[in-house]
Amino acid sequence: MMFSEKLINWYLQNKRDLPWRETRDPYRIWLSEIILQQTRVNQGMPYYERFTERFPTIGDLAKAEESEVMKLWQGLGYYSRARNLHATAKTVTQTHKEIFPQSYDEIIKLKGIGQYTAAAIASFAFEEKVGVVDGNVFRVLSRYFGIYDDISVPATRKIFQELANDLVQNVSPSLFNQAIMDFGALQCVPKNPDCSICNLSDSCHAFRTGTVNELPVKTKKIKVTDRFFNYLVLEDLNGNTIVEQRIGKGIWQNLYQFPLIETEEYLSMDEIILLVSQKFPSLFSEITDVTKGEIVHKLSHQRLYIKFWKVKLNTVFERGITQGQLKEYAFPIVIWNFITSHYEK
Numbered sequence: 001m002m003f004s005e006k007l008i009n010w011y012l013q014n015k016r017d018l019p020w021r022e023t024r025d026p027y028r029i030w031l032s033e034i035i036l037q038q039t040r041v042n043q044g045m046p047y048y049e050r051f052t053e054r055f056p057t058i059g060d061l062a063k064a065e066e067s068e069v070m071k072l073w074q075g076l077g078y079y080s081r082a083r084n085l086h087a088t089a090k091t092v093t094q095t096h097k098e099i100f101p102q103s104y105d106e107i108i109k110l111k112g113i114g115q116y117t118a119a120a121i122a123s124f125a126f127e128e129k130v131g132v133v134d135g136n137v138f139r140v141l142s143r144y145f146g147i148y149d150d151i152s153v154p155a156t157r158k159i160f161q162e163l164a165n166d167l168v169q170n171v172s173p174s175l176f177n178q179a180i181m182d183f184g185a186l187q188c189v190p191k192n193p194d195c196s197i198c199n200l201s202d203s204c205h206a207f208r209t210g211t212v213n214e215l216p217v218k219t220k221k222i223k224v225t226d227r228f229f230n231y232l233v234l235e236d237l238n239g240n241t242i243v244e245q246r247i248g249k250g251i252w253q254n255l256y257q258f259p260l261i262e263t264e265e266y267l268s269m270d271e272i273i274l275l276v277s278q279k280f281p282s283l284f285s286e287i288t289d290v291t292k293g294e295i296v297h298k299l300s301h302q303r304l305y306i307k308f309w310k311v312k313l314n315t316v317f318e319r320g321i322t323q324g325q326l327k328e329y330a331f332p333i334v335i336w337n338f339i340t341s342h343y344e345k
């Protein structure tokens with residue numbers, strides 16, 4: 001039996017029951033794929049349900065305010081995904097009259113859609129014979145076929161893409177692509193897969209040669225930058241606070257935060273008092289470290305060390321925000337967690 005047929009047989013017996021597999025609607029398939037980038041299925045499922053309930057069609061999403069889209073996305077991270085999702089919904093609505101492009105070559109032109117996502121939409125929605133290549137697919141193909149090319153090298157993707165395209169030619173591309181993705185997620189997992197129950201092990205290169213834990217080959221290491229964020233939770237005489245919107249390129253673009261002082265290391269109480277007294281020379285009253293223990297927030301290329309400092313000021317903010325109004329803004333999840341734990345006691 002051929003590799004593709006074995007894989008599909010496994011899938012038909014072990015596939016996950018996921019709502020976006022019950023539709024050929026490219027909008028919902030696209031939405032699910034964007035949500036699941038850098039996100040586990042069990043974490044992404046509630047977001048998919050909320051988005052499809054609030055925005056049943058791509059036209060509904062296009063009409064929304066960006067602030068509402070970002071608020072619904074809150075907690076998923078990688079917020080550029082949400083901004084691109086909204087921008088592409090507008091493009092499809094305005095340029096294509098709410099009709100999603102129906103070929104890989106057209107889909108990949110849309111903002112925020114790369115090779116993998118374009119292949120997923122084209123094959124799942126329109127049965128175009130193009131293979132998907134993501135982390136799961138790299139792992140399965142490298143192990144089964146014995147491919148030792150370094151997957152951190154851009155040129156290697158072409159090798160895997162050509163193989164994936166060949167494998168879908170004589171089968172249903174949607175069925176095969178779903179199968180190989182689930183096989184990588186459930187059976188051929190990154191570390192210590194149970195090869196004794198795998199129906200592909202008898203013809204798997206890695207299993208026969210004892211190289212399962214050596215494939216795929218990936219040598220490039222991500223450089224992680226340490227950053228220290230000091231958030232000033234300002235409180236006026238009425239108990240109101242203020243927030244600001246992050247602008248420019250970088251993490252959490254367009255999300256809201258408390259006023260921020262970024263430093264090169266942790267600050268002592270004396271150091272933060274000095275900085276705050278300089279920032280609010282005649283208004284500063286009292287400061288308290290309200291961080292519950294050490295907060296370390298890890299991103300793909302950054303490690304954030306975060307402290308929240310409650311600062312009482314002898315003034316009344318002209319545009320102060322009440323505790324209840326904080327819920328209306330989209331914050332990075334680490335700030336949102338602080339708000340819910342600090343204000344909802």
